[in-house]
Amino acid sequence: MTLPIDALLPQVRDTLAAHTRLVLEAPPGAGKTTQVPLALLDAPWLAGRRIVMLEPRRVAARAAAGFMARQLGEAVGDTVGYRIRFESRVSARTRVEVVTEGILTRMLQDDPELGGSGPGGVGALLFDEFHERHLAGDLGLALALDVQASLRDDLRIVVMSATLDGERLAQFLDAPRLSSAGRSFPVEVAHFPARRDESPESQARRAVEHALATHPGDVLVFLPGRREITRLQSALLPPLRRQGEEQGFVVLPLHGDLPVDQQSQVLQPDPQGRRRVVLATNVAESSVTLPGVRVVIDSGLAREPRFDPNSGFSRLDVVNIAQASADQRAGRAGRVAEGWTYRLWPQSQRLEPQRRAEIMQVELAGLALELAGWGSDALRFVDPPPPGALAAARDLLRRLGALDAAHAITSTGRGMLALGTHPRLAAMLLAAREGEGRALACDLAALVEARDPLRSRSDALAERWRALAAFRDGRVPHDANRSALAAIDAAAKQWRRRLRVDAAPPREVEAHRLGDLLAHAFPDRIAHRHADDPRRYQLGNGRMARLFDDSALVGEPWLVASELRFEARDALLLRAAPVDERFLRSTFAAHFSDRDETRWDVERRALVAERVQRFDGIVLDARPAGRVDSGQAAQALIDAVRDLGLDALPWSDGLRQWRTRVRCLREWMPELTLPDLGDEALLASLDDWLRPAFAGKTRLDALLADELAGALKSPLDWNLRQRIDQLAPTQVLVPSGQQRRIEYAFGDDGKPASPVLAVKLQELFGLADTPRICDGRMSLTVHLLSPAGRPLQVTRDLRSFWQNTYPEVRREMKGRYPKHPWPEDPWNAVATHRAKPRGT
Structure with a gap:
C-alpha cells in the first residue's frame, strides 16, 4: 500500500542525517505516524538504537503499534511495542516504542541520557500530533531539548503535526521543515440546521439518518465524550435495528475507555460487510484511520482539559473546537473517495483558528513538580507556563510537602513524582501506611479521578465508596451506574498493582477514615463547622463554605472537601468526608497554633488584640488579650487596607493627581522605568511602600495625608521626582x-x-x-x-x-458677555483674565 508520506521518507532520512531536529507537517492520512518510525530504523545515525514516539492518545498508541507490527509481519511487543498507563507491550527486542501521557516524562526523569549513545539507548524522539498541544507533549519536548543541549547532542528530535504553524515551530526549534501532501478527495461541507428546541442528540440522530439514506459508505460522528456517545447510541439503535434487517447497519462507539478488542473492531472494516456508524470522540480526528468513511457528522464540540477550581484538578469541559480541528474532521470524509460533512452548528458561528495549548489553561501542580524533579525551570517551552498558575502550583506543592521553601524537591516530592499521577493523589497514596489503608487510598484515588458513579445528588464521598464496596459484593445500588463503578474498581486494582498492595480493600469503613486519608490530598480544603450555623464551615484558607440544604454531612465538626464550587460569598461543598480531630492534631500538629494576634475589626474600624487558637486560617477560639501589640499593629493595618481597599487611605486631591501623572508618564515614556502605581500593583506591594508609614500607629486614621504622600513617593529619588514635575506639570x-x-x-x-x-x-x-x-x-x-x-x-x-x-x-x-473682549483679530489681541475696563 502506497501512502503520500512515502515519497518524502528519503528526504526525512537525509535531513536527519545532517540535522538533529526536524519539523514534519503531514495532513491526516498521509501515513506519518506509522511510516516515519519504520523508515528510520536502518538509518546509519540511529546505529541500532531505539525510537520512542509520543502519541497523545491510548487508542492511537495501540493502533499505531499494531499497524506497524503487522507491516513487519510480527506481533506487538517484538520490533514495535507500546507503553501506556497501567499497560506495557515491549520486550528486549523492541526498537520502536509508542508511548503516551507521562511515560516519556518518566523515562527522561529516570534517565536523562536515555540510555546513552550506545546500543539499547534511545536515538530519536518523535512527537506525533503535536498540534494537539497536550501539556505532556510540551513538557516532553522542553525536557528533550534540554537533554539534547547538555547531554546528548546526537539525539534526534522530530516534531510531527497535521495542522500547526510549522514555520513558527521550525524557528523556535531552529530546525528544517518538511511538508507532505495528503491523500484526500473533495468533501462537500454543509451545516445541518437544528429544529426549534431540539436536543443535540435528536439533531445528530436526524443527521445520521439523512446521511444513511442519501450517501454511500460509513458514517463517522464526532461527539464530545463517552456520555454523549452513549445517549446517541441509544437514540440510534431502534431505527437502525429496523433498517438493519434489510440493509445491515452497525453502530460502534470509539473512545479511550473502550476495551482493546472493541477498539480494534472499530479500526477494521465490518467482517460481515455492513455499513458502519462510528460514534467517536476527537480521538478520531487525526490519530487513527477509520476505513470506509464517506460521511462525517460533526457536533463541533470536544472535551478538553480546563482548570477547575472547584476540585483543584484540571477537568474535561465541553468546549467549541477550533477551525483547524473542524477542517481535520471534515477531511476524514475524503480519504477513500469524494465525501460529505454535516456540521451541527450554525454557519454564522465563528470558531477560533487554532486550539489553545493546554499549558495555558490547566492546573500546573504536576508540571511544577516535574520541573522541581528536573532541577531547573529554565526550560524552553513553545509557550511558557503562565507565571501566576505556576506560582499557585508551587504553593500547593509546598503545602503537600513536595517542595521546600526554596522550591527544591523534597524526598516526599520524589516519591510523589515516581507515582505519575496528580500530586494531590500522590501525597495521599504515599501517606497511607498499612496494607488495608493503602488499598483504601487506592479506592479513593480511583473515586476522585473518575466521573461520579451516583445518579442522585449527594455530597457524601462515603456513599460513593459504599456503592463501590457493594458492587464488589455483587450488588449495585439503585442510584448507581454499574459501568462507572466497574471502571472505578478496575482503576483501583491498577493502583494496588502499581503500589504492590497485596491487601484487599476493606468491606466496611467509618466515614472519617476516608476523610483522614483525603486530608493528605486536600490539606487546604480541611473545614471546621461554624459555631453559630451547623451548615457553614470555615476552610483552611479562611474562606467560608456551606452545605446543601439536604446534605448528608450536617453536624460533622470537621470535613475535608474534595470538590467545592467557589461563589462570591460562601463556597458550596459539593463532595466531602468527615475528619477526626484527633487525627488532625496528631498528623497536622504544626498547623495548629495558639498565640496573641492583632487584627482589624471591620465593624469597629479599629485594631483588636486577641488570644487566638487556629488550624491554619480556621479560627477555633478567640478571646480578648488586652492592649494592641505595636509590633503586630503595622501588619494588621496593612491587612485592613488590603481588605478595605486603597480608598480607606487619606488621599489628598494633589496626591491623587500626582499618582495619575506618574501612571500617565509610565505609559507615555516607558524609558523612565517608573513604578506601577495602579491599584493592583499598590495593593500587592503594601508591605514594601506603606508598612513603614504605619510604624508606631495603632489606628488607621492615625496616618496623615503627608505621611501617605511620603510613603507613596518613597521609591522615587529626588531627581526622578523633579523630572516628573517637568514632564507632567500640574x-x-x-x-x-x-x-x-x-x-x-x-x-x-x-x-x-x-x-x-x-x-x-x-x-x-x-x-x-x-x-x-x-x-x-x-x-x-x-x-x-x-x-x-x-x-x-x-x-x-x-x-x-x-x-x-x-x-x-x-x-x-x-452680546451675552458685553463686558468682556471679543476682538475680531484674536491673533493680535491682548490676553486677559479680567473684564474690559469700565467705560470701554
Missing part, C-alpha cells in the same frame, strides 16, 4: 500671565486620557499652537470657557479654532 502658564491647572485622568479603556487644560477663552488670545507637555509628545485638550466659566469649545488644535470656529463663537457670545 499647571501651565497661559498668555494672560496666569498659571492654570492641568487635569490628568485615565479613560474607561484603562489608558491615559489627553490631559485637560480648562481656561477662559480670553486668556489665550495670541496663542496659535496648542500647549504640549511630556517633552512635546502630548498635546493638551483645551476646554475653552466662557467668562462665566461654562464650556464653549473643546479642541486639541487652537490654530484651527481661531481660524474656523472663533468667528461663530464671537457672534454668539459678544
Whole structure:
C-alpha cells in the first residue's frame, strides 16, 4: 500500500542525517505516524538504537503499534511495542516504542541520557500530533531539548503535526521543515440546521439518518465524550435495528475507555460487510484511520482539559473546537473517495483558528513538580507556563510537602513524582501506611479521578465508596451506574498493582477514615463547622463554605472537601468526608497554633488584640488579650487596607493627581522605568511602600495625608521626582500671565486620557499652537470657557479654532458677555483674565 508520506521518507532520512531536529507537517492520512518510525530504523545515525514516539492518545498508541507490527509481519511487543498507563507491550527486542501521557516524562526523569549513545539507548524522539498541544507533549519536548543541549547532542528530535504553524515551530526549534501532501478527495461541507428546541442528540440522530439514506459508505460522528456517545447510541439503535434487517447497519462507539478488542473492531472494516456508524470522540480526528468513511457528522464540540477550581484538578469541559480541528474532521470524509460533512452548528458561528495549548489553561501542580524533579525551570517551552498558575502550583506543592521553601524537591516530592499521577493523589497514596489503608487510598484515588458513579445528588464521598464496596459484593445500588463503578474498581486494582498492595480493600469503613486519608490530598480544603450555623464551615484558607440544604454531612465538626464550587460569598461543598480531630492534631500538629494576634475589626474600624487558637486560617477560639501589640499593629493595618481597599487611605486631591501623572508618564515614556502605581500593583506591594508609614500607629486614621504622600513617593529619588514635575506639570502658564491647572485622568479603556487644560477663552488670545507637555509628545485638550466659566469649545488644535470656529463663537457670545473682549483679530489681541475696563 502506497501512502503520500512515502515519497518524502528519503528526504526525512537525509535531513536527519545532517540535522538533529526536524519539523514534519503531514495532513491526516498521509501515513506519518506509522511510516516515519519504520523508515528510520536502518538509518546509519540511529546505529541500532531505539525510537520512542509520543502519541497523545491510548487508542492511537495501540493502533499505531499494531499497524506497524503487522507491516513487519510480527506481533506487538517484538520490533514495535507500546507503553501506556497501567499497560506495557515491549520486550528486549523492541526498537520502536509508542508511548503516551507521562511515560516519556518518566523515562527522561529516570534517565536523562536515555540510555546513552550506545546500543539499547534511545536515538530519536518523535512527537506525533503535536498540534494537539497536550501539556505532556510540551513538557516532553522542553525536557528533550534540554537533554539534547547538555547531554546528548546526537539525539534526534522530530516534531510531527497535521495542522500547526510549522514555520513558527521550525524557528523556535531552529530546525528544517518538511511538508507532505495528503491523500484526500473533495468533501462537500454543509451545516445541518437544528429544529426549534431540539436536543443535540435528536439533531445528530436526524443527521445520521439523512446521511444513511442519501450517501454511500460509513458514517463517522464526532461527539464530545463517552456520555454523549452513549445517549446517541441509544437514540440510534431502534431505527437502525429496523433498517438493519434489510440493509445491515452497525453502530460502534470509539473512545479511550473502550476495551482493546472493541477498539480494534472499530479500526477494521465490518467482517460481515455492513455499513458502519462510528460514534467517536476527537480521538478520531487525526490519530487513527477509520476505513470506509464517506460521511462525517460533526457536533463541533470536544472535551478538553480546563482548570477547575472547584476540585483543584484540571477537568474535561465541553468546549467549541477550533477551525483547524473542524477542517481535520471534515477531511476524514475524503480519504477513500469524494465525501460529505454535516456540521451541527450554525454557519454564522465563528470558531477560533487554532486550539489553545493546554499549558495555558490547566492546573500546573504536576508540571511544577516535574520541573522541581528536573532541577531547573529554565526550560524552553513553545509557550511558557503562565507565571501566576505556576506560582499557585508551587504553593500547593509546598503545602503537600513536595517542595521546600526554596522550591527544591523534597524526598516526599520524589516519591510523589515516581507515582505519575496528580500530586494531590500522590501525597495521599504515599501517606497511607498499612496494607488495608493503602488499598483504601487506592479506592479513593480511583473515586476522585473518575466521573461520579451516583445518579442522585449527594455530597457524601462515603456513599460513593459504599456503592463501590457493594458492587464488589455483587450488588449495585439503585442510584448507581454499574459501568462507572466497574471502571472505578478496575482503576483501583491498577493502583494496588502499581503500589504492590497485596491487601484487599476493606468491606466496611467509618466515614472519617476516608476523610483522614483525603486530608493528605486536600490539606487546604480541611473545614471546621461554624459555631453559630451547623451548615457553614470555615476552610483552611479562611474562606467560608456551606452545605446543601439536604446534605448528608450536617453536624460533622470537621470535613475535608474534595470538590467545592467557589461563589462570591460562601463556597458550596459539593463532595466531602468527615475528619477526626484527633487525627488532625496528631498528623497536622504544626498547623495548629495558639498565640496573641492583632487584627482589624471591620465593624469597629479599629485594631483588636486577641488570644487566638487556629488550624491554619480556621479560627477555633478567640478571646480578648488586652492592649494592641505595636509590633503586630503595622501588619494588621496593612491587612485592613488590603481588605478595605486603597480608598480607606487619606488621599489628598494633589496626591491623587500626582499618582495619575506618574501612571500617565509610565505609559507615555516607558524609558523612565517608573513604578506601577495602579491599584493592583499598590495593593500587592503594601508591605514594601506603606508598612513603614504605619510604624508606631495603632489606628488607621492615625496616618496623615503627608505621611501617605511620603510613603507613596518613597521609591522615587529626588531627581526622578523633579523630572516628573517637568514632564507632567500640574499647571501651565497661559498668555494672560496666569498659571492654570492641568487635569490628568485615565479613560474607561484603562489608558491615559489627553490631559485637560480648562481656561477662559480670553486668556489665550495670541496663542496659535496648542500647549504640549511630556517633552512635546502630548498635546493638551483645551476646554475653552466662557467668562462665566461654562464650556464653549473643546479642541486639541487652537490654530484651527481661531481660524474656523472663533468667528461663530464671537457672534454668539459678544452680546451675552458685553463686558468682556471679543476682538475680531484674536491673533493680535491682548490676553486677559479680567473684564474690559469700565467705560470701554
